[in-house]
Amino acid sequence: MNIKDRIKERLGGKITAWEEKSSRRIYFSVKKEDILETVNFLFKDLGLRFSIASGIDIPSGFEILYHFSLDKTGEVYSVRVFIEDKINPRIDSIATIFPGAEWIEREMWEMLGINFIGHPNLKRLLLSDDWPQGKYPLRQDYEP
């Protein structure tokens, strides 16, 4: 069974949208409550490599894309999660599953102000120490 079918079979009803933009670019959405289960399955069971996550500020809240690479076929599986909360966005930390996600969650935390619950070391990565609290440079409403 190929990886696409295994994902669909295992996650089934948890997938709220599935889109194949090209043969090597697969995007699917899950609810933010299911992110740990999804990432655990992709990383531990299927052995996909975590490339990076992209956090985006959208009008209704925030969107995070977790990009996983299947190096055998060159496919990129991007898991899309919506956080419908502008004031206090939060989501479970996937750095609890593998340490390679620690830095990017720290980056999204300081740049977009998304709180990662359970992150082992949630502190600033790139911003300087005297950067004002509560100012998030990658938000759309940010003004320097």
Place this chain on the structure above:
Amino acid sequence: MSHKVIVPIGPYHPLQEEPEFFQLYVEGEKVVDIDIIIGYNHRGIEKLAESKHFDQVAFLVERICGICSSSHPYAYVLAVEDILGGEANVVPERALYIRTIIDELQRIHSHLLWLGLAGHFIGYNTVWMWAWKYREPVLDMFEMITGNRNNYAIFKVGGVRRDIKDEDAPVLKKALDDLVPALDMFRGAVMDDPVIKARLKGVGILTKQQAIDWCVIGPTARASGLNIDVRRDEPYGATDRINWNVIVEKEGDIFAKTVVRILELYESVSMIRQCLDKMPNGVIDADVKDIPPGEGIGRVEAPRGECFHYVKSDGTNRPIRHKIRAPSFMNVASNKVACVGGTISDAAITLAAVDPCYCCTERVAVISKPENKKIMNGWDLIKLSQEKTDKLKEEIKNAGIR
């Protein structure tokens, strides 16, 4: 009774003269923990990209890094071409070959640069001088093709900006031929030298499982037995039209990382030769006008590993989100395991073995503060970093050693 002592390395890396700050926690000579502090090199390029139109962004991301300055624009144009239907469907055949030639030339000069620095650091200054000497002809080749020794300004969405002239091809081939004896010498100097073996074997090991857990890429992953290479896994440019091998070693130590890089140099030379031979005639630019709404991902194998760009377009002339992930972002974090358990004397070469590139890693923040509009020059920054080091020294003096 053991005291835990903190050894600060930085904010300038002793080897690569780039701003970074490592705090090593040591017991006696042994490193028991490490704290990696980065963020000294922010330029806010992700944010800036959102204010430039699609053509300008290629020039902007080229300036992320002066060493892998073709990887970022290449990954970016691939991401935009992904929105348009894929590189192979958009870009003319000849441009694919030119792109691969530039990409592989860059790998040669980057690996030679690292080799020289690594040699310098373990006390082989001759290797340093030689490696940089033989890097020069590679930069000359860049100048011949693109007009620039760095920041080549050759990538654009839909093709390349400059053609390789027919009369230049023999000159390029001759320069490559002259490079091979130098590579043979380096291979001999590193692989047959008992001192280098003793110095680098078994040092700074990153096991295969650790490599998976920390999601490392490029030569760092391939030296730990992970058989991954974007050029083969998701071919771009002309990489699927020519013959070459992915170099994989199992040991995961610094020696393996060195061997991977040296052997990759030979593969790159062979790839460029094949491209020059096989390159068809034709146009080099598809003349793309509008970028439709959508999102795309572009990946290239930079000298340090997979370089990842994500671009989201809403149909206007500028991206609404541009996420950049350079390979060092994943590789540097793995020092947390590679360094721990070793000695202080091995720490710096271990930290350098992933070929870290801080310019790449730190390109996100915006350092403008309205209430404090002081413009800093290099001296101010050095002074600041020295003050911080002094402060930490004071802290350690007061707290660490009793």
